[in-house]
Amino acid sequence: MASTSSHPVQVQHELDQVHTSSITPNVVTTSTSKARSDPFQQTTEFEIDPDTLEDIDNNEYPEGGTKAYLTVFGSFMGLIPAFGFLNSIGAIQTYISEHxxxxxxxxxxxxxxxxxxxxxxxxxxxxxxxFDHAGAVKPLVxxxxxxxxxxxxxANANTVWEFVLSFGIVTGFGNGILLSPxxxxxxxxxxEKRATWTSAATTGGSVGGIIIPLILKKLYVEVGFAWALRILALIFAACLCIAVFLARERIKPETSEENTDFKTLFKIYVVHSFDYRYLFELKFVACALGVSxxxxxxxxxxxxxxxxxxKRGFTEATAYTLITIMNTTGILGRYIPGYVADKWVGRFNVMIITVLGCCAASLCILLPFGGKIGAxxxxxxxxxxxxxxxxxxxPxxxxxxxxxxxxxxxxxxMYVLTSFTVLALVxxxxxIxxxxxxxxxxxxxxxxCCMFVVSVLCYFTSKTAVVGFRMCKF
Known part of the structure; x- marks a missing residue:
């Protein structure tokens, strides 16, 4: 994303030295005694002038306004199909496995x-x-x-290879293009409120995860698999049209695609979009593996x-209901942790806690009591x-x-690493x-659960690479 800052170069250089882009003016510390008095005080390895940082931040991020909130709503609507479908693929897998x-x-x-x-x-x-070079509209379309x-x-697939081509490749690639913008x-x-509003936007994924299984459950019975997916595609198209009109970038790209040859565009969008140098940066590669x-x-x-x-003896209807329950509580699970992360605990700390919680729930509830419907x-x-x-x-x-x-x-x-990890582990x-x-x-x-444990270790490694072993908001 091109920078439009008009501040002096030396001031921008100071900002670039900060390891985290989420440090706010009121939490930058220059006193070790202050850090000790508040164990969850936001911290960084570098010290810069808070007034300088405040001046830059206030100009760069509006932190609200009509356009900002419309953008969040547009993102929310787009993520209903984009994340919601990912949260609901169990409803597709269950049906085709049985039919x-x-x-x-x-x-x-x-x-x-x-x-x-x-x-x-x-x-x-x-x-x-x-997205960085062309803005949000083109990748969304x-x-x-x-x-x-x-x-x-x-909707018309009947064999493994037909599902691989139509669902695995075309649908998967299109779904993925939507996520970054x-x-x-x-x-x-x-x-300052990035985690809160990003979490608010991504609740669209949970809303999609609630309604998509319910829609499919009803339509499978009434109109069959083919028409169920056709109707679903129409609903997705309506949501994505809203996203195209509302989800707009604030920082306009400075580069133009006009009169640019294919070779240059290929370098910009494929070759230069992956930077192998990041793989030698411990805090980044550990975070990427944690996500993966x-x-x-x-x-x-x-x-x-x-x-x-x-397999435990419950009906397909019960299976779809379980997906719906997961995505219903996921609405709160996307927003509340994001708010807590911004307000008190920090993003990496929240990730470590919630991922460990997923592991504990699987080992303590699902594994011993999975045969009981209440459990x-x-x-x-x-x-x-x-x-x-x-x-x-x-993100x-x-x-x-x-x-x-x-x-x-x-x-x-980061998601290139995630894609190959998923390709191997699924x-x-x-x-198994x-x-x-x-x-x-x-x-x-x-x-x-083992994958969750590895994820926690990676997130912890990324955190310690920036702030060490200090207990702090990060």
Whole structure:
């Protein structure tokens, strides 16, 4: 994202030395005694003039206003299909496993959803740079066409390879192109309240996760699979049209695509959108791996949780209800942790706490009591709340260790790592499920918990790379 700052170079240089982009003027500390008196005081390794930082921040981030709130609403509407569909893919997997692909092994079916999530995350290498250089409208239009077109093609699929091409590749790629601009535009307007408003926008994903399974559950029975997806594509198109008109960047790109040859555009949007140098930056690569393992665990679990409920003897309707419960509590789980992170605890600390909570809930509730319907409902509610921040806070964590003008490239680089992690781990989850016996699912639950533990260790490493082992708001 091009910088439009008119401040002197030396002042901008001071700002660039700050490790986190979320440090606010009233929490920059220059006294160690002050830091000791408040264990959750925001801290950084560098000291700069608070007045200088305040002057820059107040000019760069409006922190509100009509345009800012309309942008958040546009992002919210766009994320209903973009994140909501990701939260609801279990409703697709459950149906095709019982109908079109009933004779296909779980491992083979898992490749459909593994490729979907791979292309969803890998497309970030294109969409992040596209957003930085072209603004929000173009990637939103392209992503909307591909996603809705892919869903329409999926409606006619009957074999594994037809699902791979239509759902896994086309729908996944289109879905992924939408994410960077929908999340990135919010960061243009907020700094002190970035986690709060990013979380508010991403509650659209939970709203989508509530209504999509309910819509599919009803339409599967009334009109069948094909027309259910066609109607869903129409609903998605309406939501995405609102996003195209409202979700606009504040900092206009300085570069123009006019009279630019294909070779140059390819370098800008593909080659230059991934920066390998970030992989040698401990705080970034640890954060990226933390995101990769937590989202891989969440996606893998979301795919197989409905079939786990069916294997336990419950109906398909109950399985869809569990997805709805998870996404309902996920609304609070996206907003409340974001507010707490901004106000008191810090973004990385909240991520560590909530990811650990997901692991604990799986080990203490689902693993021993998964055969009881009450326990499943309780688990779905708790897990949905705790996992809400797994999807809402990673962009904010990435922004906290990035300069604003580099956010798109670093965000896309982070999700390239995530895409390959998911591509490897989702099929492994399918292999562990195997024949689908209860003991196989129990091993699968332990596998997802192990991924969460690795994620926590990575987030902690990223945090300590910036602030050391101090207890502080970060």
């Amino acid at each position: 079109q692909l009933a004779d296909v092994s779980p491992t083979s079916i898992s490749w459909i959803f593994s490729l979907f999530t791979f292309f969803l995350f890998a497309s970030g290498i294109f969409s992040g740079s596209f 392209i992503g909307s066409i591909l996603m809705c077109g892919g869903i329409l093609a999926t 929908l999340v990135g535009v919010v960061a243009h307007y907020f700094k 393992f937590s989202e891989a665990s969440l996606v893998t679990f979301t795919i197989y949780f409905p079939t786990y409920a069916i 499943l409902y309780a688990y779905a509610a708790i897990y949905g709340f705790l996992s809400g921040s797994v999807l809402s806070l990673p 904010v964590c990435c922004g906290q260790i990035s300069k604003t003008e580099e956010f798109g490239k670093r965000y896309s680089t 099929p492994i989850g399918g292999l 499920v195997g024949a689908g016996e209860i003991k196989d699912y129990n091993n699968f639950i332990i596998f997802t």
